[in-house]
Amino acid sequence: MKKVAIVGAGQVAEKVHAAYYQTKPEAFHLAAVVDPDLARGELFCQKNQFQKAYTAIEKMLIEVQPDIVSICTPNRFHYENVMHALEACCSVFCEKPPAMTSGEAQAMWKRAEEKGVVLAYDLQHRYSPEAQMLKENISLLGDIYYSEANALRRSGVPGWGNFIDKALQGGGPLIDYGIHMLDTALYLLDFPTIKAVSAYQYQKIGPKKNQGTLGSWDPKKYTVEDSLFGTVEFEAGGILRLNTSFALNIQSDRVLDVQLCGDQAGANLYPGKIYTDQAGELEILKEIASTESNNHFTSIDHFCRKLAGDPHAMIADGRQGFIIQRVIEALYQSAEIGGKVEL
Ligand SMILES: NC(=O)c1ccc[n+]([C@@H]2O[C@H](COP(=O)([O-])OP(=O)(O)OC[C@H]3O[C@@H](n4cnc5c(N)ncnc54)[C@H](O)[C@@H]3O)[C@@H](O)[C@H]2O)c1
Structure with a gap:
């Protein structure tokens, strides 16, 4: 069972990420949500059966130690949240676009490789x-x-x-x-x-x-x-x-x-x-x-298959995200x- 956390409790987090993880209760433990708006995070937890809302990713990573982190914040905050999650050796499924600059996208790609974890972007078409x-x-x-x-x-x-x-x-x-x-x-x-x-x-x-x-x-x-x-x-x-x-x-x-x-x-x-x-x-x-x-679900599914070592899984990876x-x-x-x- 993989522990999942979502960062950014907005519409894509709910309709796509939480909705996907909920389809496989035997595979995913819906552990935590991070949003600077605590009321929004708590409401998200209630509606989507996640365990606990946090306002800071650092605290969540220490307390929850998730295996997977989904990043669903506004674009400006993808980089810092992806880097925190990678640093904690989590695999990361990040919404598009990868980041704000190519320098950020390159650093995310390299750090995922150094940590030996999977980094994939939700480019579902x-x-x-x-x-x-x-x-x-x-x-x-x-x-x-x-x-x-x-x-x-x-x-x-x-x-x-x-x-x-x-x-x-x-x-x-x-x-x-x-x-x-x-x-x-x-x-x-x-x-x-x-x-x-x-x-x-x-x-x-x-x-x-x-x-x-x-x-x-x-x-x-x-x-x-x-x-x-x-x-x-x-x-x-x-x-x-x-x-x-x-x-x-x-x-x-x-x-x-x-x-x-x-x-x-x-x-x-x-x-x-x-x-x-x-x-x-x-x-x-x-x-x-x-x-x-549901191309979004197929996209997350390939990410999860990649995590499980499936050689046929195809992801929009760190290198492609950088390009x-x-x-x-x-x-x-x-x-x-x-x-x-x-x-
Ligand atoms: N792949 C797709 O087709 C697709 C579709 C929609 C959105 N997206 C992407 O998803 C991301 C979110 O879009 P949305 O439509 O869900 O937006 P949204 O405004 O509905 O949700 C964003 C959430 O992030 C929270 N947030 C803001 N700053 C934060 C921070 N520093 N840390 C944690 N949470 C923070 C907000 O409070 C809000 O709850 C964007 O990057 C967008 O491009 C992708």
Whole structure:
């Protein structure tokens, strides 16, 4: 039986982490929750059958000695909490993004390796049945030289939490939403070596409106980009275009997709399809019916299987977390300086 603690008693902690651990009462002891807001932590314990609420991770680690720590705080606090948990030799499942900077993500990766524990990030779209179908059949595409990762919302500024606060989150749609399609694209492409990135970012709508499909926000407190458009150049010559927004005047409410274009065939993630052209006609080579899947649960499940030594477990590990954080950081740098950033 593994002792589990959760740090940050918010919505993802409840809907994803606690919900997953509760499905396996024989495997997990729901030991503790940490949140600076004690009342919130205690309410979380009551609702989710966790034993005790703490306000400081240091005290919790000494008293509880958990095996697993789930990190579900605002982005700004991922690094310090992950490092405390790793120091105490816990395995860590951390919400995305890994951290605020690539330096932090690199230190987390290295410390997990030194401690010999598992560090994984919740980048769940790579576990979708669609992504797995594309991964299994990726050779059908031939040489993939153009890709797109799109995570666009027309009017989806999050109305809860701290998602419009740059100081706590590190950015807006890129670090919060675009990261999912960026990770899935890099995973499908096998994390190719990156040469340079460039990006443009805009803050045109968030500070002017206050209501959207994901609730309302205070426009005066809106400090993140509301859209960002970037290009990632790979050492081998291909490029990945990344488009992401919380708010953008597009027709669809939401666009969430990865597109891959190879010299033999092309593919889309949602819906999962591989196709080619035969004398001007589209020929579908493979497709998968869209199904309801809990990708978050699959993601935590792989982390737990990794802990148990399963050689087939696949996680978004410390190294991949560092690469993703480095790309995000470089895209923001490029948007700020108005030029290309070499990696
Ligand atoms: N993988 C996904 O699709 C996904 C979805 C939602 C959120 N997330 C990530 O999960 C994290 C939390 O998001 P959320 O929507 O649950 O936010 P939330 O605002 O609902 O919850 C955050 C909780 O952390 C607590 N907290 C603040 N500072 C803390 C600290 N220093 N130590 C411990 N707890 C602290 C807050 O009191 C709050 O209870 C973010 O990093 C977000 O990016 C990921």
